[in-house]
Amino acid sequence: MTELKSILHVEDDPSIQAVARVALETVGGFEVTGCDDGQHALETLAGFKPDLILMDVMMPNLDGPSTLKRLQADPELSRIPVVFMTAKIQPAEVEEYRAIGAADVLEKPFDPMTLADRLKRIWEDVHVDP
Amino acid sequence: MSTPEEVQEQLAALRANYQIRLNSDLADLHQTALELSESLDDHVRLKTLRDGLHRIAGSAGSFGCASIGLRCRDYEQRTQMWLDSSATPEAVRMLELCQGLSVLKSELEQMTKGGEEASAADVDVPALDSPVRISLVGSESSEHRGIADALEGFGYAVTLDSNPKALAQGGARPDVVIAGYQSLDPELSALFEPKGAPALILLDRTDSFDRRLEAVRHHAKGYFVYPIDIPRLEARIRRLASRHTQDPYRVVIVDDDVELSEHFRLVLEGAGIDSRVVNEPSHIVAALRDHLPDILIVDINMPGCSGPELAQVLRLDDDWLKVPIIYLSAETDQDRRALAMRQAGDDFLAKPIGDGELVSAIKVRAQRSRQLSEALERDGLTGLMKHAALKEQLEIEVSRAQRMDAPASVVMIDIDRFKSINDTYGHATGDYVIRLLANLLRRRLRKLDTVGRYGGEEFVAILPNCSLKDAERIFNEIRLNFSQLDCVAGKESFRVSFSAGIAPIGPSSHGEQVLEAADQAMYEAKTGGRNQVRLAGSAD
Numbered sequence: 001m002t003e004l005k006s007i008l009h010v011e012d013d014p015s016i017q018a019v020a021r022v023a024l025e026t027v028g029g030f031e032v033t034g035c036d037d038g039q040h041a042l043e044t045l046a047g048f049k050p051d052l053i054l055m056d057v058m059m060p061n062l063d064g065p066s067t068l069k070r071l072q073a074d075p076e077l078s079r080i081p082v083v084f085m086t087a088k089i090q091p092a093e094v095e096e097y098r099a100i101g102a103a104d105v106l107e108k109p110f111d112p113m114t115l116a117d118r119l120k121r122i123w124e125d126v127h128v129d130p
Numbered sequence: 131m132s133t134p135e136e137v138q139e140q141l142a143a144l145r146a147n148y149q150i151r152l153n154s155d156l157a158d159l160h161q162t163a164l165e166l167s168e169s170l171d172d173h174v175r176l177k178t179l180r181d182g183l184h185r186i187a188g189s190a191g192s193f194g195c196a197s198i199g200l201r202c203r204d205y206e207q208r209t210q211m212w213l214d215s216s217a218t219p220e221a222v223r224m225l226e227l228c229q230g231l232s233v234l235k236s237e238l239e240q241m242t243k244g245g246e247e248a249s250a251a252d253v254d255v256p257a258l259d260s261p262v263r264i265s266l267v268g269s270e271s272s273e274h275r276g277i278a279d280a281l282e283g284f285g286y287a288v289t290l291d292s293n294p295k296a297l298a299q300g301g302a303r304p305d306v307v308i309a310g311y312q313s314l315d316p317e318l319s320a321l322f323e324p325k326g327a328p329a330l331i332l333l334d335r336t337d338s339f340d341r342r343l344e345a346v347r348h349h350a351k352g353y354f355v356y357p358i359d360i361p362r363l364e365a366r367i368r369r370l371a372s373r374h375t376q377d378p379y380r381v382v383i384v385d386d387d388v389e390l391s392e393h394f395r396l397v398l399e400g401a402g403i404d405s406r407v408v409n410e411p412s413h414i415v416a417a418l419r420d421h422l423p424d425i426l427i428v429d430i431n432m433p434g435c436s437g438p439e440l441a442q443v444l445r446l447d448d449d450w451l452k453v454p455i456i457y458l459s460a461e462t463d464q465d466r467r468a469l470a471m472r473q474a475g476d477d478f479l480a481k482p483i484g485d486g487e488l489v490s491a492i493k494v495r496a497q498r499s500r501q502l503s504e505a506l507e508r509d510g511l512t513g514l515m516k517h518a519a520l521k522e523q524l525e526i527e528v529s530r531a532q533r534m535d536a537p538a539s540v541v542m543i544d545i546d547r548f549k550s551i552n553d554t555y556g557h558a559t560g561d562y563v564i565r566l567l568a569n570l571l572r573r574r575l576r577k578l579d580t581v582g583r584y585g586g587e588e589f590v591a592i593l594p595n596c597s598l599k600d601a602e603r604i605f606n607e608i609r610l611n612f613s614q615l616d617c618v619a620g621k622e623s624f625r626v627s628f629s630a631g632i633a634p635i636g637p638s639s640h641g642e643q644v645l646e647a648a649d650q651a652m653y654e655a656k657t658g659g660r661n662q663v664r665l666a667g668s669a670d
Contacts, residue, residue, distance in 0.1 A: 013185060015148045018400035019192050022140045058184070087188025087203070109191025109199055112141055 004123040006031040008050040010041040010067070011085070012059045019112050020054070028116025038062025042070055045077055052123060054106075057086040057097070065100060072101060081126045083119065085110065144400055147489060148193040149242050151402035153235065155182060160231040167224040169649075173213070174549075180209040195241070198234050205230060262367060264288045265297065265304035265328070268313040273356070277308070280360045286367065297321055297328070304328050306367050311335070311345075319348035329370045333358060339412045339443070343435065346442040353446040359618070361569045362562070366447075368513050381405040381492060382417055384440065385429040385458065394427065394488065401489040411435040414444065419558055419620075423453055425495050427479075430459035430470060441474035454495050458483070511561055512568035515582035520590055523580045524641040527592045531635045538635040539601035541591040542648035543567075546627045546660040548587040555619035560587075563617055563626050570615075574608050590645070598634045598665055605630050605663045613661055627661035634666070 007030045011017045017034050025032045033048060035041040037059045053071075057064040064084050071077040081103035086093070094105045104122045106115075159182045166175050183206035190199030205227055212219040264286050266274045278288040289304070291297065297307065297318075309318070311334040322330040331352035332345045345353050352366045381403050385391035391407045398405040408417045411432055418426075426444070430437035441455045454476040459467075467478055479491055509516045515523065524540065531538035545551075545567060552560040564587060571581045571589060580592040593601050613627040631651025633644050647666040655664040 013189060014399040014404060015144070015151060015402045016189050016192065018396075019141070019144050019148075022137065022144065026137050026140060058181075087184055108188035109193075109196070112192055 002051070002127075004030065004051050004120055006033070006050040006052075007119070008033050008035065008041060008044065008048070008053045010035045010038065010053065010055040010059070010064075012036050012056060016056075016108075020110075020115065023110070023112035023115040024054075024119070027113060028119070030116065030119075038064065038067030038070075041067055045071075049076070050080065052103075052119065053080055053082045054119065055082055055084055057084050065097065068101060081123070083122055143486070145193045146242075147401035148189070149195065149238060150493060152186065152190065152193075152195065152198070153238055153242070155186060156231055156235040156238065159183065159186075160228060160235065163224055163228040163231060166219075167221050167228060170218045170221060170224065176209060176213055176219075180206060180213060183209060195238065198238060201230065201234060262286050262306060263304045264306045264308060264367065265291050266308045267291045267293075267297070268310035273358075277358060277360070277363070281364065281367070306331060306370060308333065308363075311341070314348055319350075322349035322351075331363070331366065339415075342443050342446055343439060345446060346439065350446060361566050364569060365513075365565055379403045379493075380423045381425050381427060382408060382414075382423040383427045384408045384411060384414055384432070384437075385427075386410075386432045387429065391429075397485040397488060398492065401493070403489075403492060411440050414440060415447075418444070418453075419556070425492055426453045426455045427492075428455055428457055428475070430457045438470045438473040438475060445474050456491065456495070509583040512565055512583050514568050514572070514589070515580065517582070517584055520580070520582035520584060521641065521645075523582070524590075524592055524645065527580065527594055528635050528639065528641045528644065531594060532637055535637070536595050537597040539593045539596050539598055539632050540635060540644045540648045541593065541601060541605055541630055541632045542584070542645070542652040543571075543589040543591065543605075543628050543630045544652055544656070545587040546629055546656075551624075551626065555622070555624075559617070559619040562619075563587075566615060566617065566626075567612060567628065570608060570612055574604070574611070590648075598632060601632045602663055602665060605632065609661065609663055629655035629660050630663045631655055632663065632665050 007024055009017065009020050009024065009032055011020065011034070014036075017036070021032055021034065024030045033044060033050065035044050038055075039062045041053070041055070042062070055064045055067065062070075064086075068082050071080065071082065082101070084097050084102045084105045085108055086097075086105060087108040097105050103126050106118060110118075159179060162175055162179045162182070166172060166179060169175070183202045187199050187203035187206050190196065190202065208223070208227065264278075264281060266278055266288060268274065274290060278290055281288050297304070305328055307322070307328045308331045311332050314332070319330070321327060327349075329351040330349060331354065332348070332350045333354050333356065334341055334345075335356050337355040342353055351370060352363075354363055354366075379402070381398055383391045383394050383398075383405060385394070385407070386409055388409055391409060395405045395407050406417060406423070408414050411434060426441075428437040428440055432440070435443075437457050437459070441457075444453070444455070455474060456477040456479055457470055457475050458479050458481055459470075471478060477491070477495070479488065527538060545563060548560065548563070551563055564583075567589065568581075568583065571591060575581055575591060575593070578594055579596075582590055584590045591605075593604075596604075609628060609630065613625060615625070616623045617626055629652055631648045631654065633647035633651060635644050651664040651666040655662045658664065
């Protein structure tokens with residue numbers, strides 16, 4: 001199994017972006033690229049293929065689920081696992097995101113000290129299931 | 131790889147910055163909830179409240195404010211419930227939420243006690259008492275006459291002077307001189323150099339960075355390209371005598387050092403400041419149009435165009451006059467620093483600079499700008515009366531109308547699909563549309579009428595001695611007129627409309643009631659398809 005190395009983090013709130021950068025880059029040792037919305041993410045993905053995409057659900061311009069749909073339409077990008085991050089409370093919505101193809105859903109707020117480990121575990125799960 | 135101590139340090143810094151932003155976010159939400167308690171069926175505002183609470187619910191826990199986050203989640207659920215049921219919340223519930231938010235704010239302040247204290251701004255705001263005198267110089271008479279007529283319509287005292295040298299001789303000195311680029315010569319431009327000299331606005335046929343730079347070197351304070359956009363010119367003239375501030379915290383960094391500027395951007399972003407980098411000075415105008423920063427950080431030594439020169443180029447345009455310019459430089463020579471500050475610019479930061487120092491310098495500036503805006507009674511964007519003053523005036527007009535037993539009408543005006551204008555063309559264009567309507571209203575209404583900016587894209591007009599029927603006729607004309615104006619956003623042009631509701635001031639009505647009735651009629655105009663005028667109590 002390949003190791004999780006690079007992450008594209010899509011999040012419109014600059015504070016969250018900054019704390020996630022510390023959590024993923026400094027604590028987790030991943031290579032992190034940040035984008036502030038789905039549109040920007042799609043542009044970035046034209047030139048950069050991360051191992052995993054960590055994405056906020058509610059964003060201006062293009063939100064998480066719509067971005068995921070666009071990714072799935074592209075054979076190359078559809079292989080990259082997408083993890084949603086959301087402050088939504090209803091379990092039904094979490095199920096819904098799984099149903100449309102999210103690898104997992106993490107709840108906001110997250111603990112910056114454990115976020116990297118959680119993503120590593122999700123990465124392992126994705127690769128156990130062929 | 132960083133040590134655990136370093137990680138904690140980084141997180142602590144992010145936490146401190148987040149808490150500063152959280153404090154102001156809570157204040158904003160408190161204000162929104164307070165306003166909602168007076169207009170409970172305002173779904174747009176209710177959504178703003180929900181989104182703000184949602185954001186805090188999802189973030190506070192990552193920055194050591196878990197309990198605040200949890201309570202915001204609770205409030206978010208409540209607002210969501212109101213939105214889902216589309217049942218209007220009770221005022222008392224909204225006020226509870228309001229109180230809850232102010233409790234959260236004081237808890238946060240307890241937590242972060244010992245933080246910086248912004249001193250009251252010591253800013254000189256020039257008053258605008260007597261009419262501004264404008265002199266139009268040069269020989270392009272037919273165009274100039276058109277401009278003069280338009281400006282007189284705004285209440286300015288305008289004279290046409292064919293001989294620019296006459297300005298040098300005494301007489302009533304103009305406050306603003308508008309001149310064609312061709313009439314510039316060193317002798318003329320020298321008139322505008324001393325402090326307190328009239329402000330020079332140049333009109334030009336071609337637009338280029340070089341020409342703008344040259345205009346700055348001739349001491350110009352404004353620069354417009356034919357065909358002249360009258361509302362912008364008027365706003366510029368008005369702004370030459372007043373200050374204007376804008377709410378959100380946004381920063382543009384101009385520095386030819388790519389890595390350093392990116393570092394600054396990251397630091398500021400980390401503190402919750404929306405930041406953008408420009409590495410090539412000549413790209414600044416596009417970046418500013420796009421981003422509308424609250425603060426501009428400029429490197430002083432850049433190839434091609436120095437920091438102070440760039441600052442002066444920006445001072446030619448209204449939208450950026452309000453932007454404090456902070457120079458960044460390794461310059462230690464006091465004289466050269468002082469010179470740079472005199473030319474334009476508001477502050478000096480020495481390189482190398484610590485991240486904390488940078489953040490606090492920017493935050494303090496932003497805070498001062500806000501204090502200043504609150505101190506101003508007139509709406510900075512339009513020069514119209516603001517909400518509070520407007521309500522006072524309404525009470526005066528209501529009692530006057532009742533005393534004189536004369537008809538009077540109150541009009542509520544709201545720009546149609548304004549959010550989509552902002553979303554499509556950016557906030558600068560949104561502001562431009564607001565100014566356009568403000569200027570049109572001012573021009574078309576009588577001196578005894580009152581017109582004010584009631585909220586974001588909402589205006590209120592009070593028309594004494596004017597029947598409902600007359601008010602309807604006048605506003606249908608204005609509506610038609612407005613909907614046919616071409617608004618310009620970059621290379622695109624588009625059209626905008628407004629919806630209006632009119633209510634009469636009755637023999638026993640209160641100001642609040644009249645306003646509500648006008649608002650209700652305006653709402654009917656919206657639901658009836660927009661771009662129309664409705665009268666209160668005539669739902670058809």
